[in-house]
Amino acid sequence: MADYKMLIDGELCDSASGETFATYNPATGEKIADVAKGDRKDAERAVAAARRAFDEGPWPKMSGAERGAKLREIAQLIADNSAELSEIEARDGGGTIRKAMMADIPGAQSAFEWFAQMAETRPDRTDLEGSPFPVSSNYVLFEPLGVCTGIVPWNFPFIMASWKIAPALAAGNTSVLKPASFTSLSALRLAQLINDADILPPGVLNVVAGPGGTVGEELAGNPMVDKTAFTGSTEVGRRIMQLASGTVKPVTLELGGKSANIVLDDADLDQAAAGVLWGTFMHGGQVCESGTRALVHASIYDEFVNLLVERSAKITLGDPLDMASDLGPLVDPSQVETVERYVALGREEVGEPLIGGHKPTDLADGLNPDSFYRPTIFAGVPNTARIAQEEIFGPVLSVIPFSTDDEAIAIANDSIYGLAGGVQSGNLERAEAVAARMRTGTVWINDYHLIDPKRPFGGYKQSGIGRELGTQGYDIYRQAKHIHVNPETAGRDNHFHYALLSGEI
Ligand code: NAP
Ligand code: MG
Numbered sequence: 001m002a003d004y005k006m007l008i009d010g011e012l013c014d015s016a017s018g019e020t021f022a023t024y025n026p027a028t029g030e031k032i033a034d035v036a037k038g039d040r041k042d043a044e045r046a047v048a049a050a051r052r053a054f055d056e057g058p059w060p061k062m063s064g065a066e067r068g069a070k071l072r073e074i075a076q077l078i079a080d081n082s083a084e085l086s087e088i089e090a091r092d093g094g095g096t097i098r099k100a101m102m103a104d105i106p107g108a109q110s111a112f113e114w115f116a117q118m119a120e121t122r123p124d125r126t127d128l129e130g131s132p133f134p135v136s137s138n139y140v141l142f143e144p145l146g147v148c149t150g151i152v153p154w155n156f157p158f159i160m161a162s163w164k165i166a167p168a169l170a171a172g173n174t175s176v177l178k179p180a181s182f183t184s185l186s187a188l189r190l191a192q193l194i195n196d197a198d199i200l201p202p203g204v205l206n207v208v209a210g211p212g213g214t215v216g217e218e219l220a221g222n223p224m225v226d227k228t229a230f231t232g233s234t235e236v237g238r239r240i241m242q243l244a245s246g247t248v249k250p251v252t253l254e255l256g257g258k259s260a261n262i263v264l265d266d267a268d269l270d271q272a273a274a275g276v277l278w279g280t281f282m283h284g285g286q287v288c289e290s291g292t293r294a295l296v297h298a299s300i301y302d303e304f305v306n307l308l309v310e311r312s313a314k315i316t317l318g319d320p321l322d323m324a325s326d327l328g329p330l331v332d333p334s335q336v337e338t339v340e341r342y343v344a345l346g347r348e349e350v351g352e353p354l355i356g357g358h359k360p361t362d363l364a365d366g367l368n369p370d371s372f373y374r375p376t377i378f379a380g381v382p383n384t385a386r387i388a389q390e391e392i393f394g395p396v397l398s399v400i401p402f403s404t405d406d407e408a409i410a411i412a413n414d415s416i417y418g419l420a421g422g423v424q425s426g427n428l429e430r431a432e433a434v435a436a437r438m439r440t441g442t443v444w445i446n447d448y449h450l451i452d453p454k455r456p457f458g459g460y461k462q463s464g465i466g467r468e469l470g471t472q473g474y475d476i477y478r479q480a481k482h483i484h485v486n487p488e489t490a491g492r493d494n495h496f497h498y499a500l501l502s503g504e505i
Contacts, residue, residue: 002036004184006209007191009049010202015210016041023185026094026329027320029368035184038210043176043218046206050147050174051224053203060144060172064119071116071170073199078109081193085186089158090320093183094329094371095283097321100158107451108162111469114453115170118474128482137485142478144172145250146226149219151212151240152187153232154180154331155286155393161187163468164229165205171477173226176206178216180232182331184209212236223247227477230254231288234391234417234462252466252476254288254458256391257419260412261291261448262434264405264425265299271446272424273307276397279422279448281315281375284330285395288463289420291448293381293388294399295408301401305379308399309355312375317360319367329371330394339373339394346378346387346396353378356395383411391417405430409437418460422448441467 002020005012013036014020020034038046054060059067078085086100095104128138150164161177168175179187191207194200208215216236220228221243230240231254244251261279263272279291296304320328330336336359343357356376359369373395381388381398388398402408412421420442425431428445435443441458444450451457456470466476 001034003033004035004188004209005192006036006038006042006046006188007195007205007207008042008046009053009206010195012192012195015039016045021181021210023092023182024332025091026332026371027091027367029371032091033185035188035209038178038208038215040214040218042208042210043178043215044222046176046208047147047149047219047222047224049203050176050206053201054144054146054174057174057201057203059169059174059201059204062172064122064124064170067170067172068116068120070199071112071119071166073197074166074194075109075112075116077193077197077199078105078112078190082106082109085158085189087321088189089186090328092185093154093157094320094331096325096328098323098325099283104156104158107159111159111162111453112166114469115166115474118167118471119170122471122474135487137487139483141481141483142475143481145477145479146173147224148173148175148227148229148477149222149225150175150177151216151219151228151230151232152177152179154182155283155288157183158186158190160231161190163231163473167468167474167477168229169200169204171474173477174204176208176219176225178212178219179207179209181209181211217243220244221246225249227251229468237464250476252458252468253464254468255417255419255462255464257288257290257417257459257463258293258389258391258415259289259291259417259420259422259440260293260295260408260415260438261422261424262295262408262412263297263300263304264408264423264427264430264434265297266426266430267300267424268426269300269304269307273304273311275422275424275446275448276308277312277315277375279444280397281312281327281395282449284327284373286330286335286393287449288391289442289449289451291420291422292392292397293383293412294397295402295411296399297408298401298403305354305377305399308377308397312355312377315375317372317374318364327375327395329368330373333368333370335394336371336373339392339396342387342390342392342394342396343376346381346385346398349385349387350378350381383414389415405434409434413437413439416462419458419463420444
């Protein structure tokens with residue numbers, strides 16, 4: 001029997017096969033729990049439940065205000081259980097408890113609050129003025145899409161779950177979520193809390209953990225699904241599009257990145273160095289929008305690189321449950337192996353890193369050194385190097401020199417990705433001019449990583465399709481239906497448009 005069950009049709013249950021899979025604390029290697037392992041059958045059952053809840057249940061017929069109130073109850077439930085949820089998040093995924101308490105859990109809570117506000121305030125109908133046809137009146141109704149599935153990665157499991165569930169439910173859809181296999185616990189615990197509190201009608205929210213190749217593929221391909229929202233790698237994103245194309249489902253894709261953080265020559269160097277390190281190494285660089293390419297003006301290059309090295313030496317790695325740890329482990333030893341392969345490649349491409357380039361040697365007893373990796377900085381990296389082009393998803397920074405703003409923009413845009421970026425500068429007008437020319441979905445000026453549910457988030461180019469959050473992130477969960485009303489209910493036998501057909505003008 002599973003310690004963490006799936007939620008289908010208002011019931012917490014084991015998988016149909018009875019199978020489970022283990023989830024681990026990467027900091028120590030200890031097993032945390034057995035999780036119900038879904039397969040295609042469970043995913044199909046969850047989709048069917050969501051379909052019934054949409055077609056026959058009260059949820060899509062409720063007013064936006066009523067649904068908003070339910071989402072606010074979920075937000076409150078998250079707040080009331082934040083200590084437990086933070087600990088689950090840190091233990092299962094390896095992010096620090098500091099991050100979980102300050103960002104992950106409150107971030108998910110505020111996503112539910114924002115989409116509650118959207119449901120409460122965004123109109124369900126817009127009247128159109130100025131019809132080209134005499135006497136008709138015209139309006140647009142905004143309706144839910146139906147069954148929406150969400151597939152999320154392991155780097156921000158709880159926030160990512162909230163970004164899929166909250167907008168879908170707010171707009172009147174029903175939802176099936178698949179968490180990542182490394183980090184299923186926080187989403188399953190939320191499902192359990194919501195179910196125990198009896199907040200939603202059965203089938204409105206379903207959560208099924210299990211492999212991407214079975215549960216994930218079913219959620220993207222099933223013909224009863226009306227929309228799929230995916231966050232993860234660009235490679236799997238392409239597969240999701242293929243699967244969704246079978247029934248021409250709309251997709252939202254939030255994919256990889258290789259974002260540039262541009263440091264102009266008029267930046268406050270201390271502030272900018274802190275900003276670049278925060279922008280790269282937060283959560284060990286396992287962040288899709290990390291500024292993993294620091295583009296630094298040649299005139300400040302040496303001084304700036306020294307500051308980066310000096311400051312990154314002070315970053316402490318340790319038990320993520322310890323409030324004093326700056327960084328915990330990566331999500332799994334296999335992710336450390338990926339990082340090691342890229343660092344070996346970087347040594348071939350550009351030489352020895354200025355700092356890092358190895359696992360830590362000073363971890364406390366009981367921690368698994370194979371799960372950790374020291375922040376690593378390569379300098380003098382040509383933008384053509386693979387370490388400057390490919391997403392590493394670990395604590396590896398490539399520093400790239402430039403001489404003019406035009407050159408910085410050209411380097412920043414020379415990427416298959418376009419998720420985010422930064423500009424660090426003392427001159428806001430100049431910084432905004434640079435930001436305007438960057439082909440990315442978000443640019444932070446003199447900041448980084450500040451994502452808020454009120455602001456749209458998503459990528460250009462191969463970083464994705466569509467925007468989550470903001471008003472845009474609500475509207476993509478609704479259909480627009482145009483209604484045309486001719487008030488002349490009788491008496492026009494020679495109707496103008498019939499005349500167009502028949503020639504009896
Ligand atoms: P991933 O391998 O793409 O997996 C993401 C999710 O998709 C997981 O739930 C995974 O399930 C599932 N999946 C895998 N193969 C699938 C398939 N064939 N069909 C349907 N679902 C499938 O990515 P990851 O390794 O978890 O996360 C790291 C990547 O995500 C990075 O490349 C990063 O840039 C990207 N990311 C992007 C954003 C963003 O907002 N743009 C945010 C976070 C992460 P399993 O866990 O069971 O394999
Ligand atoms: Mg785990």
